[in-house]
Amino acid sequence: MNYLLLPDFFAMALLVCLLLFRGRRERDDMRLWIAGLLLILLECAARIVYSMPNGLVMHRASHVVALDAYLLAGVMFLLSASPGLRRMPRSTAFLCFNIGPNLALLTIYSLDSRVASLYAVLVGYGLVTGLASCALLRRRWTYYAAVAGIWVPLAICTGTLHYRMAAYLDLSFVYMMCAIAFGKTLQSRSRGKIAVVTGFVVWSLCFLAHPWVSEVYPQWADFLNELWNMQKFIITVGLLLVLLERQIISNQWLALHDELTSLPNRRLFDDRLEFALARAARERHRLAIFNLDLDGFKQINDTMGHDAGDVLLKAISRNLENATRRSDTLARLGGDEFSLIAVDIGDDPRGPVSHPIRLPQIERIFAAMLRAVELPVALGADYDNQVARVSASVGVAFYPEDGEDAVTLMRLADHRMFGQKSERARVRKTGGTTPLTLRKA
Known part of the structure; x- marks a missing residue:
């Protein structure tokens, strides 16, 4: 076990417990956010047992849990930041069709499978399924661009046998989409927005840089891992700031409006x-x-x-x-x-003309x-x-x-x-x- 990760795990668990208690009275987007943090907490737990010696099965299982939890957490964050995606007709079916191939790709990578034909089938299936679901649901061009933006680079990476790059590029793209979505939906003057968007951008860049740093500059791998781990705390602090700012705005509104009718008081x-x-x-x-x-x-x-x-x-x-x-x-x-x-x-009767x-x-x-x-x-x-x-x-x-x-x-x-x-x-x-x-x- 990697005991050095235990303090991070307990600190994250405490923050998530506090948010769980607070989030019971919050809106649906915050509940999705907390669901994402719970998945990140699961990833923290998986990484603790990831480095166990003489345990190949445990190593691979924890790797699967860690990467899949990262992907599902990114989806939860993206849903929380995208009201249009949540309200979309048959949104659950759309997400399942598009998430399934991504989960399968991360899973086979985590299991150390390096069969080129298997990756090719998954990438082709993911691209076709994504474009078909966009067409069936009559989505805007941005959805087509997002599907192509994910699967075309993955096809290039797997075609050149860069499987690690494919796996982490997938996660990098999802977390960059989260940064863009939160940048659009959070209030423009929110200080919590700065922390949240910055956290997701840096997280995305860490995913993108991880394969390259591990191969070319392995001496910087530990630094990159620490920077990577730090983002979950930055984003959680950003969430707390967003909640605080919402509470302040709500209190200001309630001070001047009737709660029952929403009319001025x-x-x-x-x-x-x-x-x-x-x-x-x-x-x-x-x-x-x-x-x-x-x-x-x-x-x-x-x-x-x-x-x-x-x-x-x-x-x-x-x-x-x-x-x-x-x-x-x-x-x-x-x-x-x-x-x-x-x-x-x-007109006032006291004027020059009454x-x-x-x-x-x-x-x-x-x-x-x-x-x-x-x-x-x-x-x-x-x-x-x-x-x-x-x-x-x-x-x-x-x-x-x-x-x-x-x-x-x-x-x-x-x-x-x-x-x-x-x-x-x-x-x-x-x-x-x-x-x-x-x-x-």
């Missing part, structure tokens, strides 16, 4: 309202604030549960977003309360919001396919007629909204219709 709404008021004052425009409260929402929560209420809130939020202008800001302030900042609804509020525009916004709220919402099979309908009470305040600061305008819009809600309640008590209906879909 009160903090972001207040910031945008101050900005909109400053812009309206500078450009002498009017704006309006709509405060909206759902009528009948509490009844759904009380009779069907908060989960049904969440389904309804998310649907109403989407409907309201679709009904509002891109220039306006819609926010969920809490519970079943929403607010809208409608900008550029008329213009009235554009009432048709205000009425269109008002009517669109009410229609969006009153659309029936299917609650799904979990709620016996019932459809919920609610209505809304809406209060409006205008800048600058009703006030020139956010606190005054919000207070007045709330007052008018609650006034409308009280009026609706009075109408219902005297025989009006209820704002809530439940029926079968």
Whole structure:
């Protein structure tokens, strides 16, 4: 056994265990990444027993495990970095057809087989299968180029009896594709991206240089091996940085948005309202604030549960977003309360020429919001396919007629909204219709 590799193995095992614990709550791409690191950990274990004396069978078996684990890990990394490849129709069949010949080539090399005809058959089968699968699935030209880029150089290497070069060139190409894929998909300003892409590029170059250094400069082989081993730690550190950066971005987003509906929350709404008021004052425009409260929402929560209420809130939020202008800001302030900042609804009356509020525009916004709220919402099979309908009470305040600061305008819009809600309640008590209906879909 190569006991010098044990510290690397335990350090890698610790990092992978930490990522496994963290990755249970992560997205699919991170789970694939962790699967790749587990395969690299398997390669570390195989290399520990690779140099056992008087054990040819163990030597060859560990060599097979090490190289095949490297290839499968590269495929996992490539999948994690390529959302398009994961979503591709029949992607599993495509990968199996294209990975099979590569695994077979690495396996027969690791078993010290040097039968030229066997390598020729595998290379030919791999090239034909790869091109045929691309044609059947109607892949872009880049897929054809990747298949040819792998198998044509391998055909040259095996044809000139350079079997070691063929095996490691195969791995080098896969890991270079990983570097390119992560370079395209990770965020451009990510520091973790630098570590990840650099790690894969150096790893690919180590695979490429390994046969040449082993034959021409064997005194540098140990240095190259250490450089080779270092990349798994660089890439793992890069993954940790990517996770940290994603968490920071997520926390920043959650600080300004409602988690249930993804709408701006009160903090972001207040910031945008101050900005909109400053812009309206500078450009002498009017704006309006709509405060909206759902009528009948509490009844759904009380009779069907908060989960049904969440389904309804998310649907109403989407409907309201679709009904509002891109220039306006819609926010969920809490519970079943929403607010809208409608900008550029008329010129400031204090200007040299006084213009009235554009009432048709205000009425269109008002009517669109009410229609969006009153659309029936299917609650799904979990709620016996019932459809919920609610209505809304809406209060409006205008800048600058009703006030020139956010606190005054919000207070007045709330007052008018609650006034409308009280009026609706009075109408219902005297025989009006209820704002809530439940029926079968």
